[in-house]
Amino acid sequence: MTLSARMRTLLAASPLVVCLGVLGCDGDGDGDDHDDHAHDTGESHGDTHGETHGETHGESDCASEDRDDEFMVGLSKSGEKASVTFVSADPAPPALDDNTWVVSVTDLGGAPLNVGITATPMMPDHGHGTPVEAVVTPSATTPGEYEISPVNLFMAGLWEVTLDLDLGGETDSVVFAFCVE
Template sequence: MRFPHAAVLLSCALLGSAPGCSDHPSDEDVDCQKDTRADDIVDGMEKMGERQVVSFRLVSASPSPPRRPDNTWIMALQSAGAPLVGATVSTTLFMPDHNHGTQIKPVITATSEPGTYKFEPLNLWMPGLWEITFEATPAGGSKDRAVFRVCVPD
């Protein structure tokens, strides 16, 4: 019977064209100097959240600039000019060009400095553009988020 064989071939063709990561050589050719989508990641940089509730300031990044595989970021969060203490904080790492993230979840720890949190490891395991999204919900408040775009070189 030829039908099962044709169905298998069609399935393979469809799966082969699905979006996501591949081992195509162009995946390895990352030129961060030419990628204008990435932020200039430097200690002290700050982004206001999308809802204008929380400010997210990078206190330090190690290594700096970010590179493969694991990174540690310390972030200072403020709301209405005051350190954001007791907030629910999370982060997500995502590669928009490959439609995936990382399986390693960062551990988030409040530091001794009010409103300051340590995120580690930020597992940027693959070269290319990464979106690191930080979310914070103040106690009794609205969730806010900011996206830091990082280009990780080969």
């Protein structure tokens, strides 16, 4: 028996190879739908948000970025003790350079919290932040509401903005992620 003949015999005898061959021939046939659907369920949430955004149709990096939050008034992140919710953003959605955000901070039950906030923008893919310090100003009229400005996102790409909360003896933090271009 020649070497190649032995290889063919081994390949033909292997269920794995036969199975791969069948799948390969089947390609995108309907037979696989059950498994694929189960795998995709987790990701479809993000896609749904993306579609409501509507305007990103091009080939830009942000269009293919899936680690970012889709901005909307009411976008909210919860830590272990507090929730932070967007009241407004200028510009909206957040964009390159200086941004002014107004957020509402509550406990997990929705009651306004009096907190200290430190905003720290970082670009996770580049490992740098911004030298521009955001100033946090409590609203004079609305408990739990704070203006954060400037949130300086000076480079195109994905930014993660961590809001560290000083709850008076306790701390918490939330992260908002936006891709700007």
